[in-house]
Amino acid sequence: MTQTTFSAEVFQNPYLPEQGEEVHAIMTVTSSGEAVEHPGPASEAPLLFGLICDVSGSMGGAKILAARQAMTQAIELLPPRASFFVILGSDDGKVLVPTTPASEAGKASAIAHIRTITAQGGTVISSWLAASQQEFTKQPQAIAQALLLTDGQNDSSDEAALAQVLKQCEGQFQCHCRGVGTGWHVKELKAIATALLGSTDIIPEPAQMVADFQAILGQAARQTIREIKLRLWTPSSTEVVYCKQVSPEIVDLTDKALSLTPQSRDYPTGAWSSCESRDYHFCLRVQPGKVGDEMLAGRASLVSIEDGVETKIAEAKVLAIWTDDEARSTKIDRHVANATGQAELADSIQQGLEARERGNLEAATAKLGRAVQLAQASGNEATAKLLRQIVEVEDAASGTVKLRRDIAKADAMALETRSTKTQRIQLSSPGKS
Amino acid sequence: MQTLQISSDQCSHCNSGLLAGDRFCETCGTPCPSPSPTACTHCGALALDTEGFCQQCGLRSPQGDEPLQLQLSLDCAGLSDRGLQRYLNQDAIAILAWPDTQPESWGLVVCDGIGSSARAEQAAQLAAATVGESLQASLQASFQDPLQKQFQAQIMLPQTLDSLLVGCLGRSLDQAQQAVAHLAQGEANAPATTVVVAVIRDRQLAVGWLGDSRAYWLAAQGSCQLTQDHSDAAHRLTRWLGADADLHQYPPQFVCRELLDSGYVLLCSDGLWNYAPEPEQLWQILHPPEAAAAAADLDADGARDCAWAPEPDTAILTQRLIDFARSQGGHDNISAVLLRITHQSA
Numbered sequence: 125m126t127q128t129t130f131s132a133e134v135f136q137n138p139y140l141p142e143q144g145e146e147v148h149a150i151m152t153v154t155s156s157g158e159a160v161e162h163p164g165p166a167s168e169a170p171l172l173f174g175l176i177c178d179v180s181g182s183m184g185g186a187k188i189l190a191a192r193q194a195m196t197q198a199i200e201l202l203p204p205r206a207s208f209f210v211i212l213g214s215d216d217g218k219v220l221v222p223t224t225p226a227s228e229a230g231k232a233s234a235i236a237h238i239r240t241i242t243a244q245g246g247t248v249i250s251s252w253l254a255a256s257q258q259e260f261t262k263q264p265q266a267i268a269q270a271l272l273l274t275d276g277q278n279d280s281s282d283e284a285a286l287a288q289v290l291k292q293c294e295g296q297f298q299c300h301c302r303g304v305g306t307g308w309h310v311k312e313l314k315a316i317a318t319a320l321l322g323s324t325d326i327i328p329e330p331a332q333m334v335a336d337f338q339a340i341l342g343q344a345a346r347q348t349i350r351e352i353k354l355r356l357w358t359p360s361s362t363e364v365v366y367c368k369q370v371s372p373e374i375v376d377l378t379d380k381a382l383s384l385t386p387q388s389r390d391y392p393t394g395a396w397s398s399c400e401s402r403d404y405h406f407c408l409r410v411q412p413g414k415v416g417d418e419m420l421a422g423r424a425s426l427v428s429i430e431d432g433v434e435t436k437i438a439e440a441k442v443l444a445i446w447t448d449d450e451a452r453s454t455k456i457d458r459h460v461a462n463a464t465g466q467a468e469l470a471d472s473i474q475q476g477l478e479a480r481e482r483g484n485l486e487a488a489t490a491k492l493g494r495a496v497q498l499a500q501a502s503g504n505e506a507t508a509k510l511l512r513q514i515v516e517v518e519d520a521a522s523g524t525v526k527l528r529r530d531i532a533k534a535d536a537m538a539l540e541t542r543s544t545k546t547q548r549i550q551l552s553s554p555g556k557s
Numbered sequence: 558m559q560t561l562q563i564s565s566d567q568c569s570h571c572n573s574g575l576l577a578g579d580r581f582c583e584t585c586g587t588p589c590p591s592p593s594p595t596a597c598t599h600c601g602a603l604a605l606d607t608e609g610f611c612q613q614c615g616l617r618s619p620q621g622d623e624p625l626q627l628q629l630s631l632d633c634a635g636l637s638d639r640g641l642q643r644y645l646n647q648d649a650i651a652i653l654a655w656p657d658t659q660p661e662s663w664g665l666v667v668c669d670g671i672g673s674s675a676r677a678e679q680a681a682q683l684a685a686a687t688v689g690e691s692l693q694a695s696l697q698a699s700f701q702d703p704l705q706k707q708f709q710a711q712i713m714l715p716q717t718l719d720s721l722l723v724g725c726l727g728r729s730l731d732q733a734q735q736a737v738a739h740l741a742q743g744e745a746n747a748p749a750t751t752v753v754v755a756v757i758r759d760r761q762l763a764v765g766w767l768g769d770s771r772a773y774w775l776a777a778q779g780s781c782q783l784t785q786d787h788s789d790a791a792h793r794l795t796r797w798l799g800a801d802a803d804l805h806q807y808p809p810q811f812v813c814r815e816l817l818d819s820g821y822v823l824l825c826s827d828g829l830w831n832y833a834p835e836p837e838q839l840w841q842i843l844h845p846p847e848a849a850a851a852a853a854d855l856d857a858d859g860a861r862d863c864a865w866a867p868e869p870d871t872a873i874l875t876q877r878l879i880d881f882a883r884s885q886g887g888h889d890n891i892s893a894v895l896l897r898i899t900h901q902s903a
């Protein structure tokens with residue numbers, strides 16, 4: 125058993141010029157586990173894992189065979205503390221395996237059922253999610269995680285129903301989305317994953333499914349804390365411009381705020397493992413003070429909720445100090461600068477790919493060139509590599525690039541899906557930003 | 558603020574002295590008055606957190622505007638002031654007396670919470686209180702121990718008395734170290750503080766310290782600085798109390814001295830000595846030229862024949878020291894504890 129402790133650290137330049145009203149701060153939250161004999165309240169919660177597999181007609185052939193194999197392996201990897209279920213998705217969501225403990229017998233029976241899966245019918249994702257939510261209500265105390273696999277676009281008539289179901293599912297379970305092949309829509313899956321605090325990725329070839337599922341399962345099995353909320357207090361005259369997770373991936377949480385009082389609100393962060401680290405970027409607009417004034421512009425705390433009991437597990441303060449010393453107020457904290465750079469990198473990629481879709485190659489080249497420059501400057505090698513599949517880089521430092529002529533659709537989709545993955549500040553090269 | 562108030566430094570019930578941070582009188586157990594809630598100076602809300610940030614408008618209000626004043630007799634007083642630039646007073650002071658002992662014995666403490674550490678004010682207050690409590694207990698015991706008859710009879714050799722006092726000081730600093738280290742919550746900048754402590758017993762003075770809070774001997778002649786700062790050329794501290802201090806490798810230092818003349822023992826934080834590092838400068842503040850001239854007049858009139866004129870209340874003298882530092886900018890918290898030693902043989 126492990127007992128998890130959390131720490132929070134704020135990076136910011138609190139100094140503002142006269143009349144300055146925008147405060148930026150990065151909060152790094154780190155969890156660390158320690159093995160204990162008699163775990164306290166923050167010990168491991170049970171895990172309920174849902175596999176949601178598209179079995180519409182387009183999945184036939186190699187895809188459905190790979191999906192069977194990948195789900196079989198995923199189930200075999202489930203830890204003993206877990207339970208699981210399997211939903212088959214087509215025109216409706218069918219429960220193939222209802223919630224079952226991950227015992228040897230439970231796994232064997234589920235795997236036998238999975239062998240019988242065949243592909244036919246349409247794609248109505250709202251019904252798949254609704255069926256999953258039904259299963260998750262069976263274990264309300266469990267860490268609720270799901271993996272949704274699809275290869276196509278959602279039925280256009282399902283738009284309103286999907287939006288409604290997503291609202292109902294928000295906060296009930298987390299859902300990672302995977303698109304196999306290139307017939308699916310990045311924005312569509314990202315919208316689902318973002319609403320349900322999960323990741324999105326492309327599986328270009330069915331053969332890569334097994335490894336991807338293993339990675340997701342491994343990650344889910346490490347989650348030990350069911351739910352943590354990020355509670356942000358601000359003074360009465362302060363406005364939250366935005367609150368984003370900025371590492372390991374950009375997730376805008378601003379609209380997910382649940383207001384508690386006019387001065388405090390909760391942002392969901394989902395489940396946590398006992399060994400991970402995430403960064404959050406707060407941008408607050410404060411009422412300008414006089415030179416020499418100090419203000420507590422925000423106080424961010426992490427609140428864990430277990431059996432309805434809230435426990436504050438870490439806290440950090442965001443300050444504002446007004447000064448007439450320009451040397452102090454014009455400095456930008458390196459962590460803030462890095463987060464801003466990574467956000468611009470993601471935006472540049474998004475805008476560059478959209479311009480390319482529209483056939484505006486000049487704008488596409490300019491935006492993707494800027495992205496190459498930002499990826500290089502921040503040391504985001506993973507994104508730089510994806511960019512090189514789309515553009516030929518002449519000079520990364522200046523962002524001079526040429527659009528490639530023949531771009532594989534999977535490469536463009538991979539870049540679009542992974543553009544929000546960020547690189548943390550590189551501490552080995554201090555003072556560089 | 559210039560007027561002197563003897564505030565909560567004496568028990569309202571039995572008048573015995575209270576230490577900074579005491580919640581109950583050590584002698585009779587009467588609760589000390591808790592500081593009244595202060596309003597935000599910006600929006601008026603009664604909602605300041607421990608660091609002075611308003612829970613309504615977020616702005617910080619200066620804390621501890623009431624300087625902490627301690628006085629146990631006309632000869633011994635301490636004053637700790639926020640200064641003009643800091644939002645908090647992170648210094649702490651304590652005074653101890655054993656009025657039943659003959660001759661009188663005294664304990665003086667000044668701590669300066671290290672600004673770059675977390676909750677420095679707690680570190681300083683806890684260190685001052687712990688050192689005070691430890692000395693109270695250990696010296697009281699030694700004064701009352703029948704085996705210490707020779708001590709009572711004042712036939713103890715000065716060296717033996719020195720080692721007794723230094724032993725008590727060392728134990729008190731060890732206990733303070735344990736207490737302050739306990740404040741740490743795993744943060745990178747654990748709560749930390751300097752400390753300087755003096756015990757005066759039967760003309761023997763023993764001083765122990767860690768950091769750059771100082772002890773001085775101030776007199777008409779022979780003023781000197783008793784401590785040597787534990788800091789490097791860049792004024793960074795090299796020794797302190799706190800979870801990240803290693804008292805085995807960087808132990809406290811001690812100095813002993815026999816007080817044969819009349820004068821003052823002064824303990825102070827760098828908020829004072831930064832503006833007057835030389836002992837002669839500090840003596841000048843206690844005895845400004847006009848006072849010296851007045852004394853000279855008295856001499857000329859033959860109205861007094863000893864070199865030691867009746868001295869003002871030490872509370873007024875500590876106020877003079879604090880006022881001086883404030884007049885120079887008051888950039889840091891300012892603390893001074895002063896004990897007058899009067900040589901009777903004149």
Ligand SMILES: [Zn+2]
Nearest residue numbers: 568571582585
């Ligand atoms: Zn009392």
Ligand SMILES: [Zn+2]
Nearest residue numbers: 597600611614
């Ligand atoms: Zn206020």
